[in-house]
Amino acid sequence: MDYCEREQEGKRLHDPLISGKKAERCVWVPGPVIVGAGPSGLAAAACLKEKGVASVILERSNCIASLWQLNTYDRLRLHLPKQFCELPLMGFPSNFPTYPTKQQFIRYLESYAEHFAIQPRFNEAVKEAEFDSSLGLWRVKTTTATEFVCRWVIVATGENAEAVVPEIEGTGEFGGTIKHTSLYKSGGEFKGKKVLVVGCGNSGMEVCLDLCNHNATPSLVVRDTVHILPREMLGKSTFGLSMWLLKWLPIQLVDRLLLIVSWLMLGNTSRFGLDRPPLGPLQLKNLSGKTPVLDVGTLAKIKSGHIMIRPGIKRLRRHTVEFVDGRIEKFDAIIFATGYKSNVPYWLKEGDMFSKEDGYPKKPFPNGWKGENGLYAVGFTKRGLLGASMDAKNIAKDIERCWKAEAKHSTFSLSLLPQSVS
Ligand SMILES: Cc1cc2nc3c(=O)[nH]c(=O)nc-3n(C[C@H](O)[C@H](O)[C@H](O)COP(=O)(O)OP(=O)(O)OC[C@H]3O[C@@H](n4cnc5c(N)ncnc54)[C@H](O)[C@@H]3O)c2cc1C
Ligand SMILES: NC(=O)C1=CN([C@@H]2O[C@H](COP(=O)(O)OP(=O)(O)OC[C@H]3O[C@@H](n4cnc5c(N)ncnc54)[C@H](OP(=O)(O)O)[C@@H]3O)[C@@H](O)[C@H]2O)C=CC1
Numbered sequence: 001m002d003y004c005e006r007e008q009e010g011k012r013l014h015d016p017l018i019s020g021k022k023a024e025r026c027v028w029v030p031g032p033v034i035v036g037a038g039p040s041g042l043a044a045a046a047c048l049k050e051k052g053v054a055s056v057i058l059e060r061s062n063c064i065a066s067l068w069q070l071n072t073y074d075r076l077r078l079h080l081p082k083q084f085c086e087l088p089l090m091g092f093p094s095n096f097p098t099y100p101t102k103q104q105f106i107r108y109l110e111s112y113a114e115h116f117a118i119q120p121r122f123n124e125a126v127k128e129a130e131f132d133s134s135l136g137l138w139r140v141k142t143t144t145a146t147e148f149v150c151r152w153v154i155v156a157t158g159e160n161a162e163a164v165v166p167e168i169e170g171t172g173e174f175g176g177t178i179k180h181t182s183l184y185k186s187g188g189e190f191k192g193k194k195v196l197v198v199g200c201g202n203s204g205m206e207v208c209l210d211l212c213n214h215n216a217t218p219s220l221v222v223r224d225t226v227h228i229l230p231r232e233m234l235g236k237s238t239f240g241l242s243m244w245l246l247k248w249l250p251i252q253l254v255d256r257l258l259l260i261v262s263w264l265m266l267g268n269t270s271r272f273g274l275d276r277p278p279l280g281p282l283q284l285k286n287l288s289g290k291t292p293v294l295d296v297g298t299l300a301k302i303k304s305g306h307i308m309i310r311p312g313i314k315r316l317r318r319h320t321v322e323f324v325d326g327r328i329e330k331f332d333a334i335i336f337a338t339g340y341k342s343n344v345p346y347w348l349k350e351g352d353m354f355s356k357e358d359g360y361p362k363k364p365f366p367n368g369w370k371g372e373n374g375l376y377a378v379g380f381t382k383r384g385l386l387g388a389s390m391d392a393k394n395i396a397k398d399i400e401r402c403w404k405a406e407a408k409h410s411t412f413s414l415s416l417l418p419q420s421v422s
């Protein structure tokens with residue numbers, strides 16, 4: 001199957017209309033069921049395997065790491081140095097660069113899965129998971145009309161499960177290309193075009209740079225404040241330097257230092273229409289999860305006038321955008337770099353662990369990984385791959401304890417249960 005066919009197949013399986021069938025098969029899983037085969041699900045499966053616990057991964061797409069394989073742009077690299085993005089128990093190959101490319105990261109994940117003999121069940125989108133208190137077990141239903149029955153459920157569907165696209169008046173009238181960054185591959189198709197990129201997180205900033213590099217003319221909608229930091233300062237990665245400084249200094253002071261060096265390196269970003277939030281970048285990340293932009297060259301294009309900054313959008317008309325300041329401008333295309341959301345509230349029938357509003361665990365970091373009745377979450381820390389690795393290790397330790405105790409006492413009768421795992 002080639003890349004495009006895989007993407008089509010992935011999208012078809014995301015279609016909620018194909019779900020809704022009644023379970024026709026029932027499968028007993030002796031170990032945990034992990035929902036999602038991204039880096040978090042793979043890390044959890046590997047840590048469990050190391051402890052002798054076999055798990056089953058259910059993945060809605062037809063490949064591992066579908067976010068990375070199907071829903072990211074070509075020029076993407078990890079933006080934190082590789083040592084902060086490794087999964088547990090197996091590091092990156094030493095010949096990888098400091099910031100591995102998307103293809104290298106995918107290759108790493110594929111060899112990770114192979115090394116730990118992890119074989120997810122692909123094309124199994126979980127549409128409902130519920131704890132059956134009469135059995136003391138979870139019932140996990142997928143779009144292939146299968147019900148998996150298990151003692152533990154590990155939610156690994158990610159912070160980026162669904163694209164967020166704002167509803168804007170007149171969208172139907174616009175007529176030009178409109179897409180979310182999750183479907184953007186390269187600026188090649190926008191050569192010579194005027195493109196409006198909405199949202200100035202890491203995706204929006206980098207897509208603007210990519211558009212410039214492909215001779216398109218991007219404008220960037222910035223409706224709020226934003227922290228932009230150079231990806232590297234003083235010859236070190238900004239992230240690595242911050243982590244090191246945080247060992248010795250309070251976060252407020254580290255933020256001040258980051259802002260001083262950023263000012264020296266980038267200048268006063270307000271002059272280019274990018275005001276900074278009142279709270280420092282690390283404090284803001286800790287409190288709200290909002291990631292600072294790690295600049296890889298976009299700011300220079302803003303300074304040179306190759307990328308224009310625009311305020312929020314009021315409404316759209318045919319090939320036209322009306323901004324909140326009254327400006328009216330023609331565009332050929334709009335790219336929404338407006339972020340992602342968790343999909344947990346759509347399928348997990350549970351009231352305690354996850355917030356119904358945002359689909360994240362309610363308990364703050366570092367305690368969000370464990371819920372009640374054998375329910376766990378991996379990769380919802382707003383701390384990238386490093387956070388996911390921490391969760392995976394904690395979960396494996398916790399389940400191992402339970403697994404060993406249950407192996408000794410064998411508390412539930414298998415004869416009560418339907419057909420065993422195939
Ligand atoms: C463009 C981009 C770049 C990033 N770069 C970095 C970086 O450099 N460093 C860093 O630390 N973090 C980075 N992140 C953060 C990102 O969250 C992690 O890289 C990582 O992909 C998270 O892994 P995950 O397994 O939690 O989620 P995902 O990678 O999203 O994997 C979740 C999996 O669950 C599957 N799934 C979802 N719903 C269901 C369902 N109902 N049933 C079955 N399967 C389901 C999905 O198909 C997917 O395969 C980046 C994020 C993005 C969007
Ligand atoms: N490795 C790498 O190089 C990359 C990493 N990433 C990571 O992926 C994750 C997702 O990033 P990203 O896709 O950028 O999403 P983010 O959620 O980080 O950013 C979304 C942006 O869109 C803005 N926005 C949302 N709605 C609107 C609207 N209606 N009008 C105008 N602006 C709007 C938000 O602004 P506001 O604050 O006003 O809500 C915010 O600036 C992050 O963790 C990021 O760090 C992403 C790309 C590259």
Ligand SMILES: O=C(O)C(=O)Cc1c[nH]c2ccccc12
Binds near residue numbers: 285294
């Ligand atoms: O890429 C992301 O979104 C991450 O969450 C990685 C990350 C965790 N903490 C940070 C602080 C500054 C920049 C990126 C991150």
